[in-house]
Amino acid sequence: MLALFPGPHGFALGGWYRLFHQGYMSLFWKSAQMSLIVSALVVAAAYPLAYFLALSGTRRKYVLLLLLIAPFMTSYLLRVLAWKVILGDQGVINSALSSLGFHPLSFLLYSRFAVMLVLGYVWLPFVALPIFVTLDTLDRGLLEAASDLYASRWQAFVRVTLPLSMPGVVAAFLFVFIPTVGEFVTPSLVGGSSGYMYGNQIVDLFQQGFPDWETGATLALFLVAVISVLTFVFVRFLRLGEARVA
């Protein structure tokens, strides 16, 4: 059992002390902000996609859905690679710009922007799915009833469709937020130093020249704690929603 505690510490709270006093918290907030923005934008973009698929009555619904989701099923690393090729200093965009006589844009790669763009790209197809499922099971009769009661389409959307699809929206949001807040692969490939995230810090504490497993493990545990709280709140929210509908 002693082997569980590498180093001379035995039982120690040093990891927790360092978590709160060595700038790790500000790194966590930075990562949380980045993935909050990504999740919000991606959910906002995915909603109309799901709405179109579920409620426009298009006959090719499942073909279009498959077309939308297929990129998500292919290699994650290779999709990141594609963006590295596109955004690089000598990449597709910048080489096209300079061959047209414009100045290349230096912020494209190795920046927070690049990390957020690639994360958004990677998760967008997947996020449409939970929203689609809630909208697809929505009873169209409710919308017809709203219309009979002289609600405009917009009012019907705000008062009927949107509230009923909230569980899907919140689930979609968490499905992006949870993996992106702990992400380290994308930031290490396209983020440079300004796109460095909390997940990179955890990895570095384990793999860099001066490993500090204790602090690394504490950081990881803190991440799990935050995510557990979020998931718990979400499940409660779902139950409340079900109780209200019933």
Place this chain on the structure above:
Amino acid sequence: MDVALSRNGRRIMRVFFALVLVFLYAPIAILLVFSFNNADIPAFPLSGFTLRWYHDFIHNGELQAALETSAIVAAISSVIAVALGILASLAVTRSRFRGRGAAISFLLVPLVIPLVVLGISLFLLFHVLGVPLSILTISVGHVVITIPYTILVLLPRLEQIDRSLGEAAYDLGAGPLATFRRVTLPLIFPAVVSALLIAFTTSFDEYAVASFLAGTRETFPIYLYSALRFPTQLPQVIAVAVVVLCASLVVIVAAELWRRRAEARLEAPA
């Protein structure tokens, strides 16, 4: 009157949907173009057609070895994950025990744990137990990651099956094993195949956990990740990327269409 969308709204959404599809597929198309571009750096203007990069990667032994390692890991982990997924799904559909909901949630927990965390905790576990890192440790990691996916595919299918079919088999003297083999398994077969495919492709592509658990043998994603850091390898990697992306797109679409048809056939009255 359509209650969900006005005519203009439908038109705007159709355009938006098309734009998103372009955004999703354009990077893949760009890789395709540059995989045939005769230059060491992928940049405009294009400089002629070549098959050099495809030729290079086919003769790259290190890359072949990495692809082989990934195939082995994916095969081992997907078979184990699906077997465990079937057992777990059977357990929670067959009996209504106390804490059933909690058991299902618990089985799905790895979905909401960031991969970094799973990676380091497994790494620490193997370290404490003194297990040397190898293909097997990566496979264990991938079983942990993919079990929830297999359950998400198998559980709904098992719940659709009419329980009286199993009871009928019992009445006709079939034991539990025979019932499973001759009644349940054929009915869930399409779902089993799609669970296998999902587990296989997930494992084949997985980097985060594998990076902590790999021994001396590199998996394909680990090879890719390190190749991405050396620009000289870039055109070759792009060519591999094109092959892998196209192959996986074809497999995914074909498998999904096949599953739809197979399940429709099973539902249809004989």
